[in-house]
Amino acid sequence: MANRKEPFVNLFKSSPLNDFLIPFRKAQNQWVARYIIILFAVIVRTAVGLGSYSGEATPPMFGDFEAQRHWLEITIHLPISKWYYYDLQYWGLDYPPLTAFHSYILGYIGSFIESSWFALDASRGFESSDLKTFMRITAIASELVVYIPAIMMYTKWMGSCLFAS
Numbered sequence: 058m059a060n061r062k063e064p065f066v067n068l069f070k071s072s073p074l075n076d077f078l079i080p081f082r083k084a085q086n087q088w089v090a091r092y093i094i095i096l097f098a099v100i101v102r103t104a105v106g107l108g109s110y111s112g113e114a115t116p117p118m119f120g121d122f123e124a125q126r127h128w129l130e131i132t133i134h135l136p137i138s139k140w141y142y143y144d145l146q147y148w149g150l151d152y153p154p155l156t157a158f159h160s161y162i163l164g165y166i167g168s169f170i171e172s173s174w175f176a177l178d179a180s181r182g183f184e185s186s187d188l189k190t191f192m193r194i195t196a197i198a199s200e201l202v203v204y205i206p207a208i209m210m211y212t213k214w215m216g217s218c219l220f221a222s
Contacts, residue, residue, distance in 0.1 A: 078215055095205055099197060106193040119182045124148040125192060126174070126183065129164030132157055134177040147181070163195045 112120015127148040135143055140150050140157055150157055167188075168175050174188045 074215070078212055091209065098205070099201070102197055102200070103193075106197070114184065116182060118148070119184070122184070122189070122192065123182060125160075126188070127181070128152070128157070128160045129167060130175040130177055130180060132161035133164040133168055133175055159199065163199075167191055167195075 110120055110122045112118060112123065118124075128150050131140055131143055131150050143149065150160075152160070164175050170191060171187065174180060174183060174185075174191070
């Protein structure tokens with residue numbers, strides 16, 4: 058088994074990926090480097106979130122923000138069988154089912170906070186500051202719950218493959 062792993066590990070020894078993963082080598086203060094990187098990533102995402110977005114206040118499609126908002130609207134108001142077929146000329150749902158269920162959960166939470174954010178068809182182009190804050194917080198929270206733990210597990214796995222000697 059060790060011989061089979063060796064060519065795979067050697068593939069990365071002289072790559073930029075190896076240089077990137079060096080802070081994740083086994084060390085006593087390894088957790089500090091990880092959480093500094095995570096904190097930096099969250100700060101950058103938060104700073105970017107303070108800016109505008111494509112299509113802001115631009116009818117009739119209103120940009121990417123409206124697409125995400127509309128997908129939350131579709132998933133909480135329509136049966137699953139209609140998610141991928143509803144109003145394809147506007148912002149039809151075109152993400153995989155797991156992402157659609159993620160939209161459903163976030164839409165359900167958002168509708169408890171303010172139901173007018175996701176009123177079917179009536180909320181098109183809605184861009185209040187409260188809704189923007191909610192959408193941006195859910196994006197960062199989703200990364201903290203799903204994406205960053207996956208990256209942490211991957212780098213830990215890759216680090217154990219690369220630095221096992």
